[in-house]
Amino acid sequence: xxxxxxxxxxxxxxxxxxxxxDVLVLGGGLSGCFAAIAAARRGQSVVLVEKGxxxxxxSAGTGFDHWESACTNPCSGVTPEEIANAYVREQDWxxxxxxxxxxxxxxYDRLLDLESFGGKIRDTEGEFAGAEFRDEETxxxxxxxYKNKFTLRVWGSTFxxxxxxxxxxxxxxxxxxxxxxxxxxxxCGGREEGAGTQEEGPARLRGAGAMGMDVHTGxxxxxxxxATVLCMSRPxxxxxxxxxxxxxxxxxxxxxxxxxxxMGWRAGMEFxxxxxxxxxxxxxxxxxxxxxxxxxxxxxxxxxxxxxxRGVEIPxxxxxxxxxxxxxxxxxPARGQKFFLKGGVIDNPKYEYRGPETLDFExxxxxGYQLPFYADLSRxxxxxxxxxxxxxxGEEAKTKIPIYQNYTERGFDPKxxxxxxxxxxxxxxxxxxxxxxxxxxxxGVMHDWDLKTNIDGIYAAGDQLYASDxxxxxCATGYYAGRKAAGCAxxxxxxxxxxxxxxxxxxxxxxxxxxxxxxxxxxWKELNMAISKAMQNYCGGVRCEALLLEGLDLLRQFETEWxxxxxxxxxxxxxxxxxxxxxxxxxxxxxxxxxxxxxSSEPLFFKRSDYPQMDPEQDRMHIxxxxxxxxxxxxxxxxxxxxxxxxxxxxxxxxxxKEVGMRG
Amino acid sequence: xxxxxxxxxxxxxxxxSTRPLLYDDGLxxxxxxxxxxxxxxxxxxxxxxxxxxxxxxxGECYYCGACVMVCPKPGAIRLVHPxxxxxxxxxxxx
Ligand SMILES: Cc1cc2nc3c(=O)[nH]c(=O)nc-3n(C[C@H](O)[C@H](O)[C@H](O)COP(=O)(O)OP(=O)(O)OC[C@H]3O[C@@H](n4cnc5c(N)ncnc54)[C@H](O)[C@@H]3O)c2cc1C
Ligand code: SF4
Ligand code: SF4
Numbered sequence: 089x090x091x092x093x094x095x096x097x098x099x100x101x102x103x104x105x106x107x108x109x110d111v112l113v114l115g116g117g118l119s120g121c122f123a124a125i126a127a128a129r130r131g132q133s134v135v136l137v138e139k140g141x142x143x144x145x146x147s148a149g150t151g152f153d154h155w156e157s158a159c160t161n162p163c164s165g166v167t168p169e170e171i172a173n174a175y176v177r178e179q180d181w182x183x184x185x186x187x188x189x190x191x192x193x194x195x196y197d198r199l200l201d202l203e204s205f206g207g208k209i210r211d212t213e214g215e216f217a218g219a220e221f222r223d224e225e226t227x228x229x230x231x232x233x234y235k236n237k238f239t240l241r242v243w244g245s246t247f248x249x250x251x252x253x254x255x256x257x258x259x260x261x262x263x264x265x266x267x268x269x270x271x272x273x274x275x276c277g278g279r280e281e282g283a284g285t286q287e288e289g290p291a292r293l294r295g296a297g298a299m300g301m302d303v304h305t306g307x308x309x310x311x312x313x314x315a316t317v318l319c320m321s322r323p324x325x326x327x328x329x330x331x332x333x334x335x336x337x338x339x340x341x342x343x344x345x346x347x348x349x350x351m352g353w354r355a356g357m358e359f360x361x362x363x364x365x366x367x368x369x370x371x372x373x374x375x376x377x378x379x380x381x382x383x384x385x386x387x388x389x390x391x392x393x394x395x396x397x398r399g400v401e402i403p404x405x406x407x408x409x410x411x412x413x414x415x416x417x418x419x420x421p422a423r424g425q426k427f428f429l430k431g432g433v434i435d436n437p438k439y440e441y442r443g444p445e446t447l448d449f450e451x452x453x454x455x456g457y458q459l460p461f462y463a464d465l466s467r468x469x470x471x472x473x474x475x476x477x478x479x480x481x482g483e484e485a486k487t488k489i490p491i492y493q494n495y496t497e498r499g500f501d502p503k504x505x506x507x508x509x510x511x512x513x514x515x516x517x518x519x520x521x522x523x524x525x526x527x528x529x530x531x532g533v534m535h536d537w538d539l540k541t542n543i544d545g546i547y548a549a550g551d552q553l554y555a556s557d558x559x560x561x562x563c564a565t566g567y568y569a570g571r572k573a574a575g576c577a578x579x580x581x582x583x584x585x586x587x588x589x590x591x592x593x594x595x596x597x598x599x600x601x602x603x604x605x606x607x608x609x610x611x612w613k614e615l616n617m618a619i620s621k622a623m624q625n626y627c628g629g630v631r632c633e634a635l636l637l638e639g640l641d642l643l644r645q646f647e648t649e650w651x652x653x654x655x656x657x658x659x660x661x662x663x664x665x666x667x668x669x670x671x672x673x674x675x676x677x678x679x680x681x682x683x684x685x686x687x688s689s690e691p692l693f694f695k696r697s698d699y700p701q702m703d704p705e706q707d708r709m710h711i712x713x714x715x716x717x718x719x720x721x722x723x724x725x726x727x728x729x730x731x732x733x734x735x736x737x738x739x740x741x742x743x744x745x746k747e748v749g750m751r752g
Numbered sequence: 753x754x755x756x757x758x759x760x761x762x763x764x765x766x767x768x769s770t771r772p773l774l775y776d777d778g779l780x781x782x783x784x785x786x787x788x789x790x791x792x793x794x795x796x797x798x799x800x801x802x803x804x805x806x807x808x809x810x811g812e813c814y815y816c817g818a819c820v821m822v823c824p825k826p827g828a829i830r831l832v833h834p835x836x837x838x839x840x841x842x843x844x845x846x
Contacts, residue, residue: 093806095761096797140791144818149791245821265793303793306761332768333834335792335814342792342814372837378815382839399845466844489817489831495841505841516839602759658761660793660809 095658100307101599109135109261110577111570112297112313114268114348117146118559119550119566120319121251122198126570127317128258132577135311136260137300139267139663140343143252147321147340147551151245152559153388153484154231155209156431157188158196158240163223165236166427168192169734174429175557178441179529180691181708181727182361184555186537189733191557191564197748198563199240205250208243216479219471220416229475232390232430232443234419239431241475244483244559265304267663268320268347270594272296272312272586273355273543280542290714290721293356295546296586299594303663306602308595312586314545314577317569320348321551322532323674327365327524327628329620330373331613339370339379339527340551348552350670352533353677353715358542360554360710360725361531362681364692365524367629369517376510376517380484381491383463383509384516385446388480388487390430391418393467394446395506397458401467407442415468418444432558433529462506477502522628529555531681534712537730537740539569540576542714545584547573571744601656601665609655612668618646619668623675631682632698640679646672677713680720684711763796768811770834773819775804779828786819786829795819804828 111127113120116138124136138145157175159168172189203209210227211217221230221241229241255262273293280289297312323346324338335342349359372378385392393415394402404412406422421428421443428443437443447455465473482492500507510516532554539547549569550562601609626639651669656662685692687699687707710725730736738745773795782802787795794812795805815831823829 090765090767092762092764093796093799093808095763096799099761101759101761140793141789144789144816144822145791150816150818150821331811333770333811333813335794335812336834336837341816342812372815377839378833378837381833381837395845462842464844486814486816489820490815490833493817493820494831494833495839498838500841504843506844508840508842510839658763660763663793 097304100302100305101602104308104310104595106310106312107135108312108583109133110314111573112311112316113137113319113570114298114316115146115319115321115552116142116262116264117319117321117550117562118148118247118251119552119562119569120317121255122563122566123317123319123549123570123573124255124260125201125251125258126567127574127577128255128260130571130574130578132574134260135313136255136262137266137268137298137311138262138264139303141264142248142262144248145341145343146248147344148244148485148559148562149248149341150488151243151247151483151485153241153244153480154431155195155199155240155242155560156558157192157238157560158199159192159238160196161228161237161240162226163228163230163237166238170427171238172733174441178429178434178438179555182364182555182691183529184553185730185733186535187539187553187556187561187565189737190568191561193737194568194744195560195564198560198567199242202247202250205254207246207250209240216471216475219475221419221471221475232419233421233427235421236427238427241480242483244485245488265302266300266309267303267666268298268300269351269598269666270299271316271351271355271546272298272310272590274585274587276544289723290356290358290542291716293543294584295543296584298351299591301598301659301662303659306599306659306662308598310591312583314580314583315573316546317573318348318352318533318541318546318548318552319550319566320344320346322346322526322530322556323349323671324526325616325620325671326526326675326678327522327620327623328368328371328373329616330371331617333373334613336373337371338525344551345667345671346674347667347670348548349532349677350673352541353673355543356714356716357546358534358712358714359531359677359681360534360712361692362677362713363685363694364531365678366527366693367521368519368523368525369527370525371517371519371523375519375523378486378490380481380487381495382516383461383507385463387432388484389463389476391415391444392463392465392476394509395462395464396452397460400457402446402452402457402461404444404446406444407439412444415472435528461509463509464506465502466504466506473502522624524628529557532556534710534725537736538572539565540572545576598662598666600652601654601662604653604655606655606657608653610650610653612654612661612664615646615650615654616668616671618650619643619672619675623678627675627679627682630695630697632696633683636679636683640676643672643676643679680713681711684713684722763808765806766809766811770810772810772813772815772831773807774830774832776828777804779825780804781825781828783824785822785824789818789822791816791818
């Protein structure tokens with residue numbers, strides 16, 4: 089039986105408030121918190137707008153277990169240049185060189201920040217004393233490459249509350265349960281330069297803040313600011329939707345559906361690589377299991393011992409196919425190899441960067457190994473077992489309660505049990521080609537060396553950037569963008585003007601579904617379902633012009649005929665409705681980006697049946713798209729537009745280098 | 753916008769095929785910490801003071817466990833995976 093309740097919060101629909109700050113941060117995940125801290129440290133007044141509750145919101149709300157590319161930690165055997173350039177090459181230049189370099193260069197400073205705020209980054213209690221992956225002097229613990237020590241094992245579940253405490257201490261005004269819905273942007277005359285191309289650059293625009301609403305009360309907000317940082321993660325639920333267990337449809341949290349992309353697109357922001365998507369890897373609403381909750385030997389579980397149905401151990405091999413005889417060898421580069429890459433976006437690395445791995449599935453079948461496979465930690469040395477089950481599974485997001493506590497309660501003991509693996513890969517999942525996901529460094533906001541978008545005064549960070557990566561990436565780029573935004577804000581005496589009619593229109597748009605009668609309307613779920621089916625049909629594994637145009641036509645119909653029928657009876661439903669309208673916008677960006685690339689591409693997992701040629705030279709480019717007066721405009725930017733990483737970085741960050749130099 | 757003010761908000765539980773959260777009335781003190789931490793905002797404070805929140809939108813649960821982590825009364829709230837997602841484990845083989 090279902091009950092109808094009175095809404096427990098105030099009804100403030102129709103009410104309105106203007107809030108001003110020097111720097112406005114939208115999204116309170118890792119990148120947003122660090123952006124706010126950077127700006128506040130530089131004496132700017134900061135407002136942070138978060139749709140959920142900052143204490144545990146975002147992808148890393150309940151934690152994360154490994155911190156990548158900490159190249160400047162005292163034990164590191166690699167330089168920031170080595171690792172950032174390796175990522176660029178590994179990803180065939182469809183990589184965010186700028187952001188990766190910032191991560192490699194500044195990431196470890198952010199980890200020290202986290203420690204100073206009360207987060208745990210080293211084994212201070214000596215729980216793992218004597219372990220091969222622990223440095224006895226610094227007590228730092230490492231994952232993957234034990235020789236070069238640039239990935240750290242960290243206690244990520246301690247981080248979000250520590251960040252909130254620090255923001256409060258610095259006087260950041262945190263506005264939880266507030267959804268940002270649109271940017272305030274005005275034209276400021278002239279055009280941007282066409283960055284190294286002949287094409288016309290975008291019209292010059294100036295950001296003046298944002299708008300949004302309280303998702304408990306329905307109150308409308310106008311946020312005026314001198315500079316704004318977008319930290320709203322990446323899109324989701326474009327191809328994958330399950331109206332029953334919506335929260336399990338995707339890998340990233342339900343809150344993160346690409347609002348930042350949608351509001352940016354509407355405002356004229358530039359995007360790149362939005363044509364990239366991969367066959368889905370995670371959706372616990374059907375084809376996969378809870379992340380890190382099935383037998384596997386990747387990421388959190390690297391390098392677990394795997395066995396087949398008979399209990400026969402599955403060999404690990406190095407990049408040359410040499411079988412490794414000990415567990416320890418799984419954590420060292422091959423002979424003649426300086427370092428190897430592993431982590432969130434490293435799937436099937438090139439020979440140069442390939443680390444130890446279990447034999448591939450086909451070879452295993454040929455050799456008579458039998459399904460199902462299992463992760464069997466009982467065969468590992470005690471420290472390796474304990475660090476996977478108890479620390480990594482525990483500190484990784486969505487594992488402390490859902491996996492570690494739950495499985496323990498169900499009787500799982502890693503010394504006595506082995507955990508089943510499903511399908512053939514680490515995802516423990518089997519998706520269809522048209523079931524796609526933004527995964528493995530997907531597209532996003534285009535930006536310059538300041539992490540500034542093409543709109544003056546608007547910066548972006550974390551998963552909202554194109555080809556984004558992980559937690560270290562989010563923290564480092566968040567801080568960097570916050571610092572640059574603070575500089576921008578400090579250089580202005582006044583708040584930039586905005587157009588009052590934009591606010592009137594946005595308020596009306598936001599509240600409209602409250603006036604649609606339930607009997608005459610449709611629910612947000614019906615629209616999300618229709619979008620994801622349309623995207624599977626018109627923008628799946630194989631694309632072509634006619635199909636993509638039909639898809640656009642259908643989405644336009646959804647927008648004009650169906651969107652006005654969406655109905656809500658409280659601000660929670662209103663929030664869900666505006667999420668789906670953002671998903672509708674994001675889907676259109678994907679279709680436009682797919683139309684713009686007239687060839688196929690391996691690194692972008694992009695297939696056009698009408699342009700089957702793979703990666704022709706003239707298209708090895710960022711095809712950057714934006715919307716201007718209802719028209720889609722594109723321009724091409726060379727993949728190596730960021731130049732020499734170290735040189736360009738140092739040109740622009742002398743102040744920061746001095747600051748760090750003084751500290752260290 | 754005076755039109756809006758006449759619209760009273762209402763909320764109805766939206767059931768789904770699973771039951772992510774189980775509360776223990778004997779242990780829960782009704783502090784609503786679990787509701788205020790949930791980033792998906794699926795829990796609403798109970799109309800009855802001192803009672804555990806109402807799981808209004810169970811299908812929107814992201815299964816992150818933040819609600820359990822924040823609860824001051826161990827055991828008052830439990831998170832349970834959908835049956836289809838209960839991965840299998842077996843005794844190790846010799
Ligand atoms: C299960 C899981 C495990 C992971 N493990 C690791 C790991 O071990 N190591 C690693 O390096 N990386 C890991 N990652 C990736 C890493 O957590 C993310 O890359 C990183 O947290 C991204 O930070 P962010 O700030 O860009 O986005 P998020 O942390 O996702 O934050 C985005 C925030 O924006 C808010 N928001 C969205 N829309 C709006 C809106 N319209 N208005 C206001 N607020 C809005 C959201 O509520 C959210 O709080 C993992 C990710 C997941 C999902
Ligand atoms: S598990 Fe996470 S999403 Fe589900 S109710 Fe708890 S806090 Fe909310
Ligand atoms: S946090 Fe725990 S004690 Fe408080 S209302 Fe929730 S379940 Fe009850």
